[in-house]
Amino acid sequence: MNIILCAKQVVDVAEIKIDPATKKPVLAGVPQKISDMDKNALEEAIKIKEKHGGKITVVTVGAPDAKERMRELLAMGADEGVLLTQPPQTDYHMIAHLLAGAIKKIGSYDIILCGEASIDMFSGQIGPRLAGLLNIPQITYAQQITVEPTKVVSEKNLGEKSVTMESPFPVLLTVTKESNQPRLPSLMAILASSNKPIHEWSTTDIVSQTLQPKVQTLDVKGIPMQRKNIIFQDDLDQSVGKLVNELAKVGVLR
Amino acid sequence: MVLVYSDDPKLIAELLNKASDLAKQLQKKVIAVTIGSEQHAKDYIEHGADVVIIAQTTQQQFKAEEYTSILLSILKEHSNEIVLIGSNKNGKELASRLAARLDAGCVIDATNILLKDKKVTTERVVYSGNAIAVEQFFGSPQIITIPPRVFDPLPKNPNHKGEIIKKTVDVEQSASKIIKVQEMKSEGVNVEDAQIIVSCGRGFKKKEDIRLVSELADVLKGRTVGCSRPIAADLKWLSEDHWIGLSGHKVKPKLYVACGISGQIQHIAGMRDSGVIVAINKDPEALIFKSADYGIVGDLYEVLPKLTSAIKEKIG
Ligand SMILES: Cc1cc2nc3c(=O)[nH]c(=O)nc-3n(C[C@H](O)[C@H](O)[C@H](O)COP(=O)(O)OP(=O)(O)OC[C@H]3O[C@@H](n4cnc5c(N)ncnc54)[C@H](O)[C@@H]3O)c2cc1C
Ligand SMILES: Nc1ncnc2c1ncn2[C@@H]1O[C@H](COP(=O)(O)O)[C@@H](O)[C@H]1O
Numbered sequence: 129m130n131i132i133l134c135a136k137q138v139v140d141v142a143e144i145k146i147d148p149a150t151k152k153p154v155l156a157g158v159p160q161k162i163s164d165m166d167k168n169a170l171e172e173a174i175k176i177k178e179k180h181g182g183k184i185t186v187v188t189v190g191a192p193d194a195k196e197r198m199r200e201l202l203a204m205g206a207d208e209g210v211l212l213t214q215p216p217q218t219d220y221h222m223i224a225h226l227l228a229g230a231i232k233k234i235g236s237y238d239i240i241l242c243g244e245a246s247i248d249m250f251s252g253q254i255g256p257r258l259a260g261l262l263n264i265p266q267i268t269y270a271q272q273i274t275v276e277p278t279k280v281v282s283e284k285n286l287g288e289k290s291v292t293m294e295s296p297f298p299v300l301l302t303v304t305k306e307s308n309q310p311r312l313p314s315l316m317a318i319l320a321s322s323n324k325p326i327h328e329w330s331t332t333d334i335v336s337q338t339l340q341p342k343v344q345t346l347d348v349k350g351i352p353m354q355r356k357n358i359i360f361q362d363d364l365d366q367s368v369g370k371l372v373n374e375l376a377k378v379g380v381l382r
Numbered sequence: 383m384v385l386v387y388s389d390d391p392k393l394i395a396e397l398l399n400k401a402s403d404l405a406k407q408l409q410k411k412v413i414a415v416t417i418g419s420e421q422h423a424k425d426y427i428e429h430g431a432d433v434v435i436i437a438q439t440t441q442q443q444f445k446a447e448e449y450t451s452i453l454l455s456i457l458k459e460h461s462n463e464i465v466l467i468g469s470n471k472n473g474k475e476l477a478s479r480l481a482a483r484l485d486a487g488c489v490i491d492a493t494n495i496l497l498k499d500k501k502v503t504t505e506r507v508v509y510s511g512n513a514i515a516v517e518q519f520f521g522s523p524q525i526i527t528i529p530p531r532v533f534d535p536l537p538k539n540p541n542h543k544g545e546i547i548k549k550t551v552d553v554e555q556s557a558s559k560i561i562k563v564q565e566m567k568s569e570g571v572n573v574e575d576a577q578i579i580v581s582c583g584r585g586f587k588k589k590e591d592i593r594l595v596s597e598l599a600d601v602l603k604g605r606t607v608g609c610s611r612p613i614a615a616d617l618k619w620l621s622e623d624h625w626i627g628l629s630g631h632k633v634k635p636k637l638y639v640a641c642g643i644s645g646q647i648q649h650i651a652g653m654r655d656s657g658v659i660v661a662i663n664k665d666p667e668a669l670i671f672k673s674a675d676y677g678i679v680g681d682l683y684e685v686l687p688k689l690t691s692a693i694k695e696k697i698g
Contacts, residue, residue, distance in 0.1 A: 141510040141647060153513045224482055248509055250628065251490040253478040256446060260482030265558035266446055268475045281561070286471050287622050289565050295558035305629070306615050340520070342487030347516040348508065353654060359671055361679035368688045371660070371676055372696050380578070380637040380658050381602070381697050 129182030129275070131173045132240045134227055134258070135166040135201055137194040138248040151350025162197050165243030167204070167310035169303040173241055174205040174311070176275045183207045185234055189214050189226050195326055202321040203313035209326035210234065212334060219341035224257035229334035231262065238297040239280065244269055244304045255302035265295040268302045383460050384408075386431070387415040387453065387476075388468025389444055391422050395429045395535035397466045397528055400495060402430040402536065404464060407497055415456060417449070418442055420546075427544035430536050438550045443563075446475045447556035453480055455551045462523050464502060466495075469527035477527045488525040489517055493532050502526075510628055511651030529632060531574055568621045571606060578604025579635045581626060581653075584612050585642015585663065585682055589619040594686040595641055601694045608633065608653075610643050627652035642682050645670025662686070 139158040147154050173184045184206040188194050191214060198209040212226050231237060240262075242255035252268065259266035271290070272283040281294045285304060313321070358374070360367035375381050384401045388394045394414055401412045414431040416422045423434040435456055441448045453476070457465070467477040469491050481488035493514075494505040502524045508515045573579060580599040582592055592607065599605050607624055614625035626633055628651040638656035642663065643649060650673050653659070661674035664681050671677045678685050 139509070141512065144509055144512050144647075146512065153509055219487065220478075221481070221485060221487060245629075250508070250510070251478075252474050253481075253488060253490055256475040256478035257482035257488075259447075260450065260479035265556050266475065266479065267558065268446070269471055285566075287566065288568055289563055291560060292562035292564070293558050294561050299558065342485070342520055343489060343517050344520065345515055345517050346503070349505075349514045349516060351507070351512070351514055351654070353673060355659060355673055356675040357671065357677075358675065359666070359677040359679060361666060364678075364680055364684060364688065367678045367680065368685065368692050371678060371689065372692045374676055375637070375658070375660070375693075376696060378658055381693060 129176060129180045129239065130237045131176060131182060131184045132231055132234065132237050133166065133170050133173050133184060133186045133201070133206060134240065134242045134254065135170070135186050135188050135198070136163045136243070136246045137161070137188060137190045137197050138163045138246055141247055146350060151352050152348065153350065160193070160197060162200060163243055163246045163248070165245065165247070165303060165305050167201075168305055168307050169241040169243050170201055170204055170206060171308045171310040172273050172303055173239075176239065176273070177205070180275060180277070182238075185210060187227055187230050187234075188212070189218075189223050198326055199321055200313070202324040202326075203318045204311060205317075206324075208324060211326055211328050212331055213328070215331060215339070217341050217344070219343040220251065220253045220257060221342045222339045224254055224261055225335055225339055226331055227254065227258055228261040230329065231258070233329070233334060239275070240298065240300040242300065242302045244302045252302065255300055259300040262298070262300070264298050264300055266300045266302075267293050267295060270301045270303050271307050273301060273303075273307070383411050383413050383462045384464045384466065385413045385415065385457070385460070385462045386466045388470070389417070389472050390468050390470060391425065393468030393470070393530055394422070394426060396530065396533045397468060398426065398430040399533045399536045400528065401464075401466055404495065404497070408463070410463065413460060413462070415453070417452060423546045425538070427546070428538040428540055428542055430539075430542060431544050433545045433547060436546065436548045438548055439553050441553045443560055444472050445556050445558065445560065446472070446479050447558070448553045449476050450479045450483060451554040452551050454483055456549065457484070457523070465523050465525045467525065467527045469529040473527050477525050481525045484523060484525075486523050486525050487519045487521070490527050491529050492526045493529070495526060495528075507651065510647045511654060512647060531634075566622065568623050571623050573606060573608050573624060573626060573631045573633050576604060576606035576633065576635050578602045578637045579606045579608045579626075579633060580604065580639040580641065581608035581610065581643060582613060582641050583610040583643030586613070589617070591683070592619060594682070598639065598686055598690045598693070601690055601697070602637065604635070604637070606635075610649050640670050640674070641686060643670055644668050645673055662689075
């Protein structure tokens with residue numbers, strides 16, 4: 129089974145601070161990590177490999193330092209990495225073409241796995257875009273994945289309903305956060321991962337056409353959150369009384 | 383043209399409001415698409431569509447590959463600059479796949495659309511609710527998905543005239559199959575429409591204790607209980623229709639009471655637009671207090687019963 133995992137390096141959103149003056153997020157210096165659900169996707173890949181054998185290749189479009197984060201995925205159980213250096217101005221259209229190009233260059237694939245969404249941008253756009261470019265079936269929000277020799281059966285979670293789908297290979301799946309608990313690599317595995325290859329491909333090797341963004345980011349604005357922050361913490365009965373009075377005053381009790 | 387599609391008729395009515403507004407500014411027409419349903423066509427016209435295309439196909443159940451092929455064949459005949467798609471899970475994967483097939487730009491979950499120097503410009507929440515990205519399209523079509531309740535539907539206008547076109551489409555069949563559809567356990571709550579929500583988090587020790595939030599919700603005449611992700615996703619104490627946050631429902635009630643919720647950014651992302659936010663948490667350092675108008679530092683097991691009876695007394 130040839131499995132390809134698309135993994136993205138993202139800023140750790142929980143560590144973002146807000147500039148008090150501009151209210152904009154301060155991204156410089158925020159630690160980077162592999163997007164959460166991409167690890168869930170890798171966990172599924174490892175389980176498939178354990179059952180059917182095969183190879184797991186991780187593909188990332190990102191900054192050169194993404195190599196360090198990819199090591200973590202190799203330690204968890206991926207076999208090889210491919211890193212494409214991200215061009216300065218990118219959008220989803222370009223990233224999807226770069227990933228599709230890399231996947232075509234890798235050649236044979238049965239299953240492509242993505243996260244349901246990246247934790248910084250949270251679009252869930254790359255998976256379906258890739259499936260569209262490669263013209264293969266897609267199963268998004270996969271909660272449970274069972275791989276058989278000639279097909280994948282997967283339950284997708286739509287909230288109010290769950291849809292079970294079946295597809296032959298090749299197929300692309302996007303994996304939810306609830307699907308599993310990603311494993312932590314052992315110390316042995318961490319040490320061994322340094323022998324696993326990470327190939328760095330230049331984007332010009334991948335796509336012949338000149339890629340131009342279709343969407344440009346003009347600004348990243350802060351979200352002003354003006355709250356009163358009135359906190360009662362003395363005597364409980366008094367606190368409750370004061371809170372009820374305040375709520376009545378602002379007109380939400382009726 | 384401005385094309386509108388969703389598998390949810392309620393969402394189409396909301397999108398038609400924005401579509402009509404954009405169409406007016408750009409002097410274009412609004413086309414709504416329904417797959418197979420004649421029943422909705424008249425409604426869409428009364429909500430502002432100039433044209434409704436009823437795609438006639440044997441394909442009734444949603445599959446992104448096949449629905450993409452339906453929209454592609456419609457888009458081939460009508461030059462569409464803007465495509466608005468309802469942002470539920472089906473809509474997002476449809477829009478993204480469609481964008482790839484057209485080599486088009488796509489913005490998922492836009493909370494605002496405007497024309498800046500005549501260029502389509504969108505706003506969306508990024509970094510788990512820490513910021514808003516302002517993005518602008520180059521070239522067309524421009525594909526945008528819009529979540530529920532970002533725009534209000536226009537009131538129905540029975541005098542609005544439009545054309546209904548039936549179109550038979552050949553669908554490129556996908557190799558995948560739907561083998562089972564199962565309704566999930568749901569308690570039928572609709573947090574998105576609620577005016578008052580009382581939410582619970584991991585500060586609750588056991589499932590039965592959620593009674594404390596329902597009792598408070600009852601006296602507040604809100605009757606709506608929400609929760610953080612772990613309560614629905616991990617502990618499964620409540621069904622997913624209660625789940626509020628980045629990966630759950632986005633709500634904007636007049637009053638939101640968060641009990642035993644730490645206030646991680648992903649939870650805040652779902653409730654930050656609430657009118658008044660109240661937090662109850664035993665940890666004075668809890669992040670939730672930074673996002674609250676009022677807070678009580680205390681053990682929810684003591685605070686909630688007292689608060690419930692004090693409110694009952696106040697409003698009788
Ligand atoms: C990609 C992604 C998406 C996510 N999406 C969502 C989402 O949509 N919605 C969501 O909610 N989360 C989401 N999360 C998870 C989020 O990061 C937090 O883990 C989650 O919100 C924490 O839930 P909690 O506040 O109930 O639990 P905890 O963080 O464990 O907080 C429990 C709180 O209860 C307080 N407490 C304990 N006992 C008492 C007591 N007796 N009385 C009063 N207070 C008490 C504690 O002080 C603590 O603050 C997401 C995470 C990721 C990575
Ligand atoms: N730059 C990237 N490199 C590799 N995979 C990516 C990249 N961006 C997104 N993905 C994949 O697409 C998924 C969804 O991302 P998004 O569309 O940004 O929500 C991620 O979970 C990854 O699996």
